[in-house]
Amino acid sequence: MTEQTGIDFRHTHGETGNLYIVEYICSGLALFDYDGDGLVDIYFLNGASLPGSDFETTPTNALYRNKGGFRFRDVTHAAGLGDVGHGLGVAVADYDNDGDQDVYISNFGPNAFYENNGDGTFTRAPAAPLLADGHRVGAGVCFLDIEQDGDLDLYSANYVKFSYEDHVPRSFLGLPTAPSPKDYDHDADSLFRNNGDSTFSNVSVESGIGRHPGPGMGAVCMDVDGDGDADIVTCNDTFANFCFENDGTGRFQEGAVLRGLAYDFAGLQQGSMGIDCGDCDNDGLLDLVMTSYQDQMPALYRNLDGGFFEDISPIAGLRSVYRQVNWGVTLADFDNDRDRDIFMVNGHLDDNIGDQDDSLNYAQQNSLFMNDGRGRFTDVSGRSGDGLLLKRVGRGAGFDDLDNDGDMDAVVLNACQQPTVLRNDSPRTGNWLQVRCIGRGANRDGVGALVKVTAGGTTQSATIHSGRGYQSDYGRRLHFGLGAAEVADRVEITWPGGPTDFVETVPMNQVLNLTQGR
């Protein structure tokens, strides 16, 4: 679809030829409704001009307004979101509860924070200088309410400590290759507490978050241990993943090894890239999927209840991407059959990988795995339309209903290429319900809320996230496939902090707006 959409964005990672570690990791993207018109817009992060780059015009991030009918228009300049930093991660949320979506971008270099003016334009937020967070290599970003005070705090993962002087050139068989995060000192992540007055405080150290250096990439927030607060799970690249467990007051303890989230099923440190959270077997417990490097299985961490997880990827059927490098990912119901499928974005690091190993390619097909309803998956990429046959160098990705037709579409940011925009043209076999939550007391976006939809004898669960996948953000409006069910018998929402609302007998095929307490 990309050519017909009007999207002419082309990503760059700097293209210096030096293979700096900040280049090949590339960028995420955000899908969000920046102008409140009910249509999901697209915000692509972009790399910057680095030493050795040769660009005629300065690369910037790009915002495309959704005009409907799968047509988009570049509004970057008008909106003021053309950040020129070396963009890596992004999260979007209404941090000041004023009814619009603000944007935080993690860069290689100072991070950027843009406040939505409510009129389709953005300006640097007052807290931007603090939230710039020095000059680091950023990664996944999440807004979350760490102490359930009704405003959203900010978690920003960091990757490694890098400067051009520290660049480690690597080669294999004499061919230049990407360096590894193992070649650098790891960096600790950052946490900023929202003071409720448009200012933030850096609480990285006292919260415990900043005490754990690791090569962070994608991150997602969820209630890992079932104690009602938001915890953080962060992918680490070639290192044990992190699970920061919140004590409810915004103090965190890292416990991924105990939780079973640090390693893959074989006890190995993965090159973990992207992450998403969802209930893949409809048992009411949120599971996690994590993408990984070549010759590693992506991890599918099944929630065993009690806050413990086990990687079931071998028996879940995710083998077919073993030889690929996976990045963006989601657990979403692409065929509206009441279970969550997996979309995985693939693409190698090294553009010469075919010379290193002639069974591999730099550009790779993305993968779609269909869920059989019991958490077992089948790779259907080869029979899911020509959009899944394209070979590109994928990185960040977002998933949402871009044309409001009741199914999940996909947008993929490709390294140094045009993006891939995929419209879901699946035959309409299932009904659906989309749920948009508006907090009053809780944060306005409802980030952290747990929504349960019961229909046709099945209860599906999902959490509202701000920041997920590979350093991306998407899916603020929750999507539930209902299958043949004509109504959702019950929709229940547990807001951050505890109160639960519900509605019953909800008609299918609509966007349900749920306001807290009403």
Added chain:
Amino acid sequence: MGLTSQPVASRLIALITAISLFGCDRNAPPTASPAAPIVPAPASQQSADEGQPPADVVSEDPSANSPAPLAPAKPLPETVPALVDECRGVMDRLVEEFPANPDAWEVRGRHLYQVGKNAEAKESWRKCLELAPGYVYAQHGLGMVAVREGDDEKAVELFRKALAAAPELKDTVHELHRALVRLGRPEEAIDALRKYIGQNPESTDTWIYLGQTYLTNGQYEEARQAFETANSQYPGVARTELGLGTALLRLGRREAAKTWLEKHQASRDRANALERVERLDEDDLDARMREFAFTLTTAARVYLSQGDMREGERILRRAAAFDEQREDCRQLLFEVYQQLGHGDLALKTGRELLEIAPENPNYWLTHGTLAAVLGEYQTADESFRQVIRLAPQHAAGYSALAKLALQTESVTAESIDFARRAVETSPSAENHMVLAQTLAAVGNWDGARAAVERAIEADPSNAAYRQLLQQIEQRKG
């Protein structure tokens, strides 16, 4: 004075042939540790397989390779492409010269796999299998290509075929297990691992894989037991500790689990720190030279087995230059130099082996034996004493010193004591004979007679022993 003296050269050959005398094969193939190399060991280092000629047979006909000046040493390649070209040239020449030799095609396939030329590797291994349908390493290699191609079903079929003929191939067992796990068939993976462990219960890494696969299969108590075994064999491994912690956690023993997981974190942190340091010194050219030294050594074995000692020597020398720590190429060079009559070079190579592995008694023994042949008796004496230091429970060092004394006609009370110690540690016919000879050398005819009678008891058909007995009786008479 010794009455009979077995020719030293023939004793030398006997000692060299028994290079694994002590059962500590320092030159073993890269073991499949959790981060194991994927290519199996060369044919010569695993048990023989039908249809697969032993590749390390050095020609017994030195006349075909007359002692001649050896090719001058070439400078090391300065770039990886130059290195790759050179090794590719060796492999292509090998199959040109020996197109009907399956070993040649097998090692060529292995090299091509190393440099990522999977399609060509596959062709080479297929050619090998045409020539020797039961060649297990070619089957393993094709299995590895199938893994790279994402065809785990095919890989499983090939690994199973290889293991049916050679169940002792540990790397193949582990690869089979991995492929089965990826295919979501943990029960079959468990079966494969258990079968191997049944014959090789000391294989710690196999126990670790077994424990992990039990975990995947939800058999937590079995997993715990497997990890316990691994830990008892080789404590302090991060993955074992993680496995134990995880199994205990699943079994509801949370406090015990925490203890193991804490241990695991400490072990993992140490391993990560070590890896970081090692990466600082990592160099593509050095790493590839070390990797290719392995395939070059295997290629050289083919030349040697075909009687081309000089080309074999040239390639082995190259392998040794590529990897200063590699032992197998030097072991072969040690033999080849002797066969070619270059004792000085053999001795030099022996010294290199001792520098690489100074605690290997085999190397001291062969080094000392060669020194004795070359008349460097002091060196021989020192070497044999090192053998005794390193392997005091073994007869070889005592026996060698006693024999040296006989050879140099300098039998003393200490020499006789060495001969007695040899008999005590290994009461073989030969050791009784050596004792008899040393006793005879000092005129202890009764003792000599008793000893040689023991030798005859152990080996009644040995004419030399009877001859010594006659001589003793004559002298005593």
